[in-house]
Amino acid sequence: MGTVKITINGQEYEVEEGKTVLQAAAEVGVFIPHFCYHPHLPISGNCRMCLVDIKPGPPKLSIACATRVADGMEIDTENEKVQAARRAVMEFLLKNHPVDCPICDQAGECYLQDYYMRYDLESSRIQGPKEKVKKRKALRAGPNLYLDTERCVLCTRCVRFMRDVVKDEQLVIINRRDKAEITLFPGKELDHPYGMCLTDLCPVGAWTSADFRFKQRAWFLTNSPSVCPQCARGCNIWIDHRQGQVYRTRPRVNEDINKSFMCDEGRLSYHSIIDNRLTVPRVAEEGKMKKTSWSEALAAAAKTIKGAGAKLAIVISGSLTLEEAEAAKALGAKLGAKLYVHEGEPGWEDDFLRRADRNANVKGINGLEIKDKASAVGEDAVVLYLETLCPNPLPESMPEPAVVLTPQLSKAAGGAKVCLPAACFAETSGTFVNFEGVEQSFEPAVEPPGEALSHVEILSRLAAALDNKQVA
């Protein structure tokens, strides 16, 4: 692909051939406002917000999203004509837009708000709310979604996502003129496993998440980059949290892995970061799990492990990070115990993102020469089990683990002699290797709850406890 020379606002640039004006401008740092354009959706060209002045060309303005760069093109994104057209488009969009920002979840990350402040700032010329076209509001459009067609700017991003990306045309625009609105087929719900992507794609508050509804204002949230551990794809995500509490996860753009998308299951799995967490070490006593201190719990664990001798088997979850798996491997080498990786039964798969392998890091763990499956663990083995969030059920042939390192009160934790509270992916740094072999590292977003420690830290303390001669 060659390059072409273009001029944007008087400045000359050399850009890749075949790009659109909007893309080329963005790459050199000139932002052109837009609603309907999205880098991972087909071009629609209907919002008219990206109108710019292009010479040579027709005397009227051209849309930057659909015009390809050509050699010698002179683009003006800020002249009076362009600004006037933008103000006009903003006025038209706001003509029938309900000003319900105070109760709209999109407030703070709404294109209409941002563009109004940046490009418009004109007062309304309509004669009050009676002139606004009324449409449907707060419609429960699916298990995870609310639809508000009054807020909709009819950019058709959602329609194009359903039609062209996931290829399940559940949405259409009915009616013409200012009565046009997004709708589902009569009596149907939007039940697609990627349906919540509409809440990210929607530039305004028409599609909002039922899960996040009225929970937090967007501007209070801190966004931390991370990687979704729910399957072998390793979708890049943002973890949005405030005061240690995670409120939602959203896809983070990665051109090679998940573009701008993720599945609803992965998105909603953040609940497991909050719910049902193990926060203090526990030891089984007279058939009951009793809360205890770290030192007692570690001593109990060390005792169990020493008592197992050659029968010790270390089973690690396929969603453990590389760093955690390496620590487990080091411990195994030290104790002469064999390592097994627990993958569980395959889940659902599609030809879009979701992989049947429900673990985040099987490829990475296999790369550490830990390849035996948990089903190969002997019946008389004493198992040290390193678990992660949303664990897959252990194989029935495997004996109940004696010592469990786990972030949550899982089934395995219930039957163990000692369970130690571990941090989850959102609370540690680490590396996952996805099914294609892409290594992705991430940093902690929040602190672990209670007394929980990272797997690596627990293993190192466990090793120290094992070295302690006082333990019989």
Next chain:
Amino acid sequence: MAEEYHILTKNWGKPDSHKMATYLESGGYEAAKKALGMEPGDVCQTVLDAGLRGRGGAGFPTGRKWTFMPKDDRPRYLCVNADEGEPGTFKDRDIMRFDPHMLVEGIIIACWGMQACAAYVYIRGEFVEPAQRVQDAIDEAYAKGFLGEDIFGKGYKLDVYTHLGAGAYVCGEETALINSLEGKKGQPRIRPPFPPQRGAFDMPTTVNNVESIAATPFIIANGPEAYKKWGTEKSAGTKLFCVSGHVKKPGVYEIPLGTPMMELIDKHCGGMLDDMKLKAVIPGGSSTPILRAEECEGVNMDYESIAAAGSMLGSGAMIVIGEGTCMVTTLDVLTHFYAHESCGQCTPCREGTGWMAQITGRIVKGEGSVEDLDLLISIATNMSGNTICPLADAAAGPVKSFIPKFRDEFETYIRERSSRNERPYPVKWRK
């Protein structure tokens, strides 16, 4: 009585003018036979030489349009635009009713010129009778071997289909027409790609108006010079004008381009109804700027002369407005029409047309203010030129021409909350 210059209407009024037998009697399908003996490029060149300009409204040279079809091995299609939805336009309907074979013959010529393998006649849904006549003509042509496999024994295969629209004005726009033909929602597409690159079913397509296609048999049969005998230098040939409004004999008239407007009104249409005074003329369909009576003086019915007067020839739909007609309610009818017909795709048109209709609506109800007039102009200006298709410009056109040209009347209406005109409502159905 058939005049010498009656090219398109020569068979109109004959008994069974829509039948094959009548058409063949008047030398029908000889031009198609002649065309198939010519090189396709020569057919295009002949039509270009004749100076035939697109009769749908834009006035682009038809022969040039045909040469835009790419020379690759993809199948090519012709779409005949018989959607005819512009208020005031009803010329194509009569071609299809009274002489559908002229259209079918024109289709054969155009398709040969472009080497198209199929033609789709997209007919406005309300045109039940014309659509039936076109279908009957196509069936007759198939039976005669003028369509289908091996036309006239020349080894050329052509299929022609009719397709009924579903009632949207915007489907007269070529890319919306193509979407509708494909079974999609009738919304214009962004260009590029233009239809000759990727049109109907993603294949090279040319969309021509019925009248443009129907004019080609005469041009092929008699040569470009015979066609150029009529009309002006830049607006060659004859054109159908559909005259409606306050004239004694409204209807479709074929006259050479360049005929004075007053001659069309006074001679052909029998003068003004009830001999009332002329107030204004919308010369080319409802979207073209209105001309006040004094602006019509000396205007000829051709592309250049009407453009010089500040309007457009458009589709030749002349709406004659007599003194005593309320321009405020007339504009209200038009703004409501465009609001109803905006496809809802582009922001400015979707919201702007509805807004303008709201404002004219409140003016008509007596709730408007003088500031509303400037607001209307501002909205119309903001819409113009900023959308995918020209519907926004069409909707803005009447507002931008009515208000400045009849500002006094609008202000009087607003002040007095009613019309001083003897005919306050242009049509019965709106209050």
